[in-house]
Amino acid sequence: MFEEFSKQLNLCKTCPSLCQSACPVFINDGNKTHSPQGLMQLVNNVRHKQLPFDEQIASEAYHCLECRACTQACEHHVDVPQILRQVRTEAIRQELAPQPINTFIERFHKHNNPFARDLAGKLRSLLPARYFNANASAIYFSSCTTIAKCPEVIRDTFALFNKLKIDFVNLYADPIHCCGYPLLCCGAEYEFVDLAEINFHSLKKFKTIITNCPACAHTLKHTYAKYAFNLEAQVITISDFLKPYLKPLRAALKKNIRTKTIFHDSCYATRYLDDPDTSRDIITQATGHAPTRFYDHGAQCACCGQGSAYPIVAREQADRITRKKLEEVYEKNIQTVITACPICLYKIRQQGKRLIVKDFVSYLNDCVGNAST
Ligand code: SF4
Ligand code: SF4
Secondary structure (H helix, E strand, O other), X not given: OOHHHHHHHHHHHOOOOOOHHHOHHHHHHOOHHHOHHHHHHHHHHHHOOOOOOOHHHHHHOOOOXXXXXXXXXXXXXXXXXXXXXHHHHHHHHOOOOOHHHHHHHHHHHHHOOOOOOOHHHHXXXXXXXXXXXXXXXXXXXXXXXXXXXXXXXXXXXXXXXXXXXXXXXXXXXXXOOOOOHHHHHXXXXXXXXXXXXXXXXXXXXXXXXXXXXXXXXHHHHHHHHHOOOOOOOEEEEHHHHHHHHHHHHHHOEOOOOOOOEEEEOOHHHHHHOOOXXXXXXXXXXXXXXXXXXXXXXXXXXXXXXXXXXXXXHOHHHHHHHHHHHHHHHHHOOOOEEEEOOHHHHHHHHHHOOOOEEEEHHHHHHHHEOOOOO
């Protein structure tokens, strides 16, 4: 078992654990088993049949945020999160996953999203029917988290489009509004493939798919292709989409804008899409004010603590990582946090009740009046 990773796993056996100090889970709980090397050691033990693959080992594999900070720190670029995802897939196959994961997957089935809610209905209540043209060539794919937890981002995005006279983008109107990424994080690969196939058939007619969620962008663009669902569409993040609109953004800048802000980089934008700067750069260039950076930023950014399936099995610990991260915001005496990931947005807002937490498009929409293109 797990022999396909033998080369990488062997490297971890003799290494001085250079990645340990980058791992937010280990930094938070101090449990060596939850360090990247500790987790790889468990997988090695199973691989060499020194330990049985049981519920205990399966449960440990969920103690990872898939943040890729270890891969970034490792001089061999060992892909610890990918190996652990495979362990979780095996855990689901062998019915060894922890109960909260099974409950999450069952709940997902109810409405094809992790919130077990009618997201299509909620989306339709946000904007008038004219924004839902099924024949549009460019669509905006709102992530499940955005619709369920921060729907103002969708309204703000289309308000900004109106100001910039962008009239060719429509909202994705099909009933499923989740790319399936949460299922893969849990290890529910069969369920993911089932959902991805349905999405693929609905999405393949579009030429451009714009999404505000870096995890959706990566999943639709790269993960679907791995499962032979090759979308021919150009899948781009909202940041990349807005890049050509800097001039009209600058032209419509209001005078009274909030400038004391800090930008939280998401793991998915920086270490999966390899794009640490675009969103923050757009703000800087459009407003003339650069948001402050966290000490750990860009490719070295620290996860907010809410990645992958970790919050499902370790809610308290995940929230503690988020709150710890926010201490830096209070220390710097900043009140407004900006981010370009809906999962980070939702969780930072939940754990930072004294803060103003904004999606970067909402922030831009606040900053500009009506523009002429
Ligand atoms: S992931 Fe890299 S740095 Fe971490 S223990 Fe393995 S080989 Fe060492
Ligand atoms: S991906 Fe992140 S949370 Fe997971 S082991 Fe690596 S550093 Fe730790």
